[in-house]
Amino acid sequence: MEGILSSTPRLFYSCMDSNDVYSKNFTHSKTQSVAEDGFSLRAVSSYRGNGISHALRLSKKNERLESSDFSKRNSNTRPIDRLKRTVTLNSEVSPHRAVSAVRLLRIDQGGAFVDLLNHNGNHSVDNEMDYVERTLGFHTRALDDRDIRLVTEVVGGAVRWRRYLDHLILSLCRDENTFSDMEPLLLQILRIGFYEILKLEMPPYAVVDENVKLAKVALRPGAGNLVNGILRRLLRLKESNSLPLPKVEGDDRAKARALATIYSHPVWMVRRWTKHLGLEATVKLMKWNNSEPSFSLRANSSRGFTRNDLVERLNLLKVPHDISLHTDEFVRIKTGMQSIIQAGLLKDGLCSVQDESAGMVVSVVNPLPGDTIVDCCAAPGGKTLFMASCLKGQGTVSAIDINKGRLRIVKDTAKIHHVDDIVTTIHADLRDFAERSFLRADKVLLDAPCSGLGVLSKRADLRWNRRWEDLEQLKNLQDELLDAASLLVKPGGVLVYSTCSIDPAENEERVVAFLLRHQEFSVDPVNRYVPPEFVTEGGFFLSNPAKHFLDGSFAARLVRT
Numbered sequence: 001m002e003g004i005l006s007s008t009p010r011l012f013y014s015c016m017d018s019n020d021v022y023s024k025n026f027t028h029s030k031t032q033s034v035a036e037d038g039f040s041l042r043a044v045s046s047y048r049g050n051g052i053s054h055a056l057r058l059s060k061k062n063e064r065l066e067s068s069d070f071s072k073r074n075s076n077t078r079p080i081d082r083l084k085r086t087v088t089l090n091s092e093v094s095p096h097r098a099v100s101a102v103r104l105l106r107i108d109q110g111g112a113f114v115d116l117l118n119h120n121g122n123h124s125v126d127n128e129m130d131y132v133e134r135t136l137g138f139h140t141r142a143l144d145d146r147d148i149r150l151v152t153e154v155v156g157g158a159v160r161w162r163r164y165l166d167h168l169i170l171s172l173c174r175d176e177n178t179f180s181d182m183e184p185l186l187l188q189i190l191r192i193g194f195y196e197i198l199k200l201e202m203p204p205y206a207v208v209d210e211n212v213k214l215a216k217v218a219l220r221p222g223a224g225n226l227v228n229g230i231l232r233r234l235l236r237l238k239e240s241n242s243l244p245l246p247k248v249e250g251d252d253r254a255k256a257r258a259l260a261t262i263y264s265h266p267v268w269m270v271r272r273w274t275k276h277l278g279l280e281a282t283v284k285l286m287k288w289n290n291s292e293p294s295f296s297l298r299a300n301s302s303r304g305f306t307r308n309d310l311v312e313r314l315n316l317l318k319v320p321h322d323i324s325l326h327t328d329e330f331v332r333i334k335t336g337m338q339s340i341i342q343a344g345l346l347k348d349g350l351c352s353v354q355d356e357s358a359g360m361v362v363s364v365v366n367p368l369p370g371d372t373i374v375d376c377c378a379a380p381g382g383k384t385l386f387m388a389s390c391l392k393g394q395g396t397v398s399a400i401d402i403n404k405g406r407l408r409i410v411k412d413t414a415k416i417h418h419v420d421d422i423v424t425t426i427h428a429d430l431r432d433f434a435e436r437s438f439l440r441a442d443k444v445l446l447d448a449p450c451s452g453l454g455v456l457s458k459r460a461d462l463r464w465n466r467r468w469e470d471l472e473q474l475k476n477l478q479d480e481l482l483d484a485a486s487l488l489v490k491p492g493g494v495l496v497y498s499t500c501s502i503d504p505a506e507n508e509e510r511v512v513a514f515l516l517r518h519q520e521f522s523v524d525p526v527n528r529y530v531p532p533e534f535v536t537e538g539g540f541f542l543s544n545p546a547k548h549f550l551d552g553s554f555a556a557r558l559v560r561t
C-alpha cells in the first residue's frame with residue numbers, strides 16, 4: 001500500500017479543486033483507500049478548474065485494458081475487501097441510480113454487458129457495490145429487491161434508448177461542445193434522468209432531485225447544476241408536448257435517420273429493414289426491440305420435471321406465466337425472474353431459460369431416442385441440452401464449440417441436467433474437426449454464429465455493437481461452417497442450419513448458396529415439425545419478433561440424399 005500511495009499522490013492531488021465539495025468530502029482516508037486500488041485512481045471523478053475534465057474520460061486506447069482490469073481485480077484480488085473498512089457510506093444517494101450510473105459507464109467502456117443482477121455470481125449485487133465504491137469513492141445503502149429490479153430496468157432501458165436519449169440531451173445542452181465534452185459519468189446520470197422521466201414516467205421532480213444529488217456527490221456541485229438545468233428544461237418540453245424530435249420526411253436516407261432517432265436504432269439497420277420488410281413492419285420490429293423482453297422457461301424432462309410441475313412451482317412463487325402455444329415443454333413469463341433464480345429452479349437444473357423460438361429449432365431437428373446427433377456450434381448449450389433430453393437416455397449428442405470457456409458451461413450444465421451420460425463436449429474449430437473426423441451422424445445441427453438481429457429485445461446493447469460490415473464477414477463464416485457441418489451428416493441424414501437472425505442474407509441466401517455447392521442435399525420442408533404460421537414459402541422455419549412476439553430465429557432442414 002505504501003508503495004502505491006507514494007507513487008501516486010501527485011496525480012491524485014493535481015486533480016483536486018479546493019472549491020469542489022466532492023474533493024472536500026473526499027477525506028484523506030477515502031483518498032488512501034481508493035488509491036490502494038490502482039484502477040480507482042484513474043476512475044474517481046476529478047475536476048480541474050479549466051472546465052470539464054474528468055479522470056473517467058479514459059483514452060480509447062486504455063478503455064479495454066482498464067475494463068478487463070476491473071473484472072480481473074474483482075475476481076482474483078478483491079481489493080475492495082480491504083477498502084470496505086474505510087470507504088464511507090452515503091445514505092442520501094439513491095442506490096439504484098448510483099449502481100446504474102456505474103454499470104452504464106462500464107458498459108460504454110466495454111467492461112460489462114446488460115444483464116440481470118443476481119444475488120451471487122459475476123453480476124452479483126456485491127460486485128456492483130464494489131464497482132460503485134471503486135468508481136465513486138463511496139458506497140450507498142444496500143440494494144433491496146425493488147432497487148435490483150430498477151437497476152435492470154434503468155440500465156437496459158438507457159442502453160436501448162441511447163440514440164433517442166442522446167439526441168434529446170444534445171438538443172437541450174446549451175451548445176454542442178457541452179455534449180461532446182461531457183464527462184462520461186455525467187452523461188450516464190443524464191441518460192438515467194431522461195429515461196426515468198420519458199420512459200418510466202417516474203415522479204419527475206423526484207427524478208430531478210435524485211439525479212442532481214448523485215451528480216453533486218459523485219462529481220461536483222457544478223455538475224449537479226448542469227443536471228438540474230437540463231432535466232428541468234426537459235420537464236417543460238415534455239409538459240408542453242414539444243420534445244425536439246426529428247420529423248419522418250425527405251428522402252429514404254433522411255427518413256431512416258429520423259426513425260433511427262425516434263426508435264433508437266442504428267441507421268443502417270433501419271435502412272436494411274425498410275428495404276426487406278417495409279416501413280410499417282420495421283416500426284413494429286423496432287417497437288418490439290424496445291419493449292421489455294419476455295422470457296420463456298423450458299421444463300427439464302430429463303430431471304423428471306414436467307411442465308405441470310413447473311407451473312405448480314410458478315404458482316407457488318406467484319410468478320405470472322402463460323403456457324406456450326407452440327412448444328410442449330415451455331412456459332412464458334414477463335416478470336419474476338429474480339424469484340425463479342432465488343428459488344433455485346435454474347441452479348438445480350429443473351428448468352432452463354430458453355426462448356420458444358429456440359425450442360422450435362430443436363423441433364425442426366426432431367431428435368428421437370437412439371439418434372446420433374452432432375451440435376456443431378453448441379455453447380453455451382441451450383439446444384444441446386434440449387436435444388439431449390429428447391433422446392430419453394438413448395443416443396448421443398456430440399457438442400462441438402471453438403470457445404473452451406463456453407463449452408465448459410455445456411459440460412457442467414449437462415451434469416446438472418442429468419444428460420452428461422449422452423453429451424460429449426469437443427473443443428475444436430468445426431472446420432478442422434470436420435475435415436479430420438470420421439464421425440457421421442443421423443442429425444447435425446449448425447446453430448451458426450450470426451448477427452443476432454432477431455434477439456435485439458433481449459440483448460439491449462447488441463444493436464450498438466453490430467456494424468453492417470459484420471454481416472459480410474459472418475456470411476463467409478456461415479458458408480464455411482455449413483460446408484464443414486455437411487461432412488458430418490451420414491447418407492439419409494439431416495442437416496439443420498439455424499440462426500437467431502431475421503436477415504435473409506444470413507438465412508435463406510446462405511441455404512440457397514449451400515444447395516448450389518452441395519447438390520447431394522435438398523430441402524425438407526419444416527411443416528411437419530412446427531406450426532404453420534412459422535413456415536416460410538421456401539419451407540423454412542422463421543419466427544418474426546413483431547408478428548409472433550418471440551425472438552427472431554431461422555432454421556432450414558436439409559436432407560442428404
Ligand SMILES: C[S@@+](CC[C@H](N)C(=O)[O-])C[C@H]1O[C@@H](n2cnc3c(N)ncnc32)[C@H](O)[C@@H]1O
Nearest residue numbers: 377378379380381382383401402403429430447
Ligand atoms: C449462436 S452461438 C450457439 C448457441 C448454442 N447453439 C445454444 O443454443 O446455446 C454460436 C457458437 O458458435 C461458436 N463458434 C464460432 N465459430 C466456430 C467454429 N469455427 N467452430 C466451432 N464453433 C464455433 C461460438 O463459440 C458460439 O458459441
